[in-house]
């Protein structure tokens with residue numbers, strides 16, 4: 359198991375995981391709790407968040423866990439959550455931007471953004487910027503962006519990020535995950551250029567059995583779609599526990615380089631018992647695109663990084 363980066367003898371690391379009540383986020387939270395971190399579970403539903411806390415406590419009775427309610431489909435909620443965290447903690451060492459939705463029919467967030475773009479990417483951009491001063495208060499902070507193999511097929515429509523001229527649910531998901539990847543790379547470059555102590559790492563879980571596909575099936579095809587997705591997951595997906603391995607490594611392994619992209623080490627990065635460097639799609643190397651997306655994101659969500 360990895361160890362937390364430059365673990366301080368004086369205080370435990372403080373970590374925030376979004377979408378921590380289920381799927382990969384819950385396993386990632388458990389993994390970080392096992393490593394001794396204070397884990398803040400960012401969840402939109404307090405009851406589901408508390409259930410995850412109880413589940414982790416069953417396995418790590420001494421775990422120090424907190425709940426932070428936030429709805430990433432509402433930027434006001436993101437602001438409130440960031441404010442609440444800043445009041446509770448002077449330092450944030452690890453931020454895992456994990457929450458997400460996949461291939462849903464066209465719908466908008468409270469702020470009028472297409473929901474996959476808004477939840478998977480833009481809210482996490484805003485959250486990271488809002489928490490940046492707390493991240494900078496750590497002597498070795500880590501931001502993890504959660505991408506997907508699907509990002510390999512993604513393209514970014516800078517002039518139509520919301521997909522309003524022609525919406526495709528798969529295309530919108532792939533774009534949002536490529537945004538996560540571009541953001542993680544750009545944050546790494548900007549942090550390095552400024553000589554910051556922050557490390558930005560990107561991770562994907564391969565194909566993992568979580569609620570993600572089930573929700574997609576239900577939203578698009580009702581109960582039949584949901585059952586089909588559950589069946590496909592049972593046949594082809596690895597466990598959520600395995601899927602979380604690259605995320606936990608990205609959040610905690612001190613040997614991982616700034617800007618690295620991790621995924622499962624097995625067949626076509628779909629499965630694996632360990633984390634390994636993942637294939638980075640060509641578009642994710644486009645520094646001009648990443649920089650333009652960064653600036654546009656700041657304008658869209660109204661939150662800028664102090665770098």
Ligand SMILES: NC(=O)c1ccc[n+]([C@@H]2O[C@H](COP(=O)([O-])OP(=O)(O)OC[C@H]3O[C@@H](n4cnc5c(N)ncnc54)[C@H](OP(=O)(O)O)[C@@H]3O)[C@@H](O)[C@H]2O)c1
Nearest residue numbers: 377380381382402429430431457458506565566568569570
């Ligand atoms: N599973 C895979 O095979 C796979 C593959 C590639 C990438 N990923 C990525 O992995 C990440 C985690 O997904 P998962 O597979 O663990 O899916 P999951 O089981 O569906 O979990 C998603 C989490 O995100 C939360 N969430 C969704 N919308 C939210 C919102 N508006 N505000 C706050 N939280 C919200 C969910 O909370 P609720 O329970 O309240 O809905 C849940 O905790 C996603 O970014 C996904 O794109 C997954």
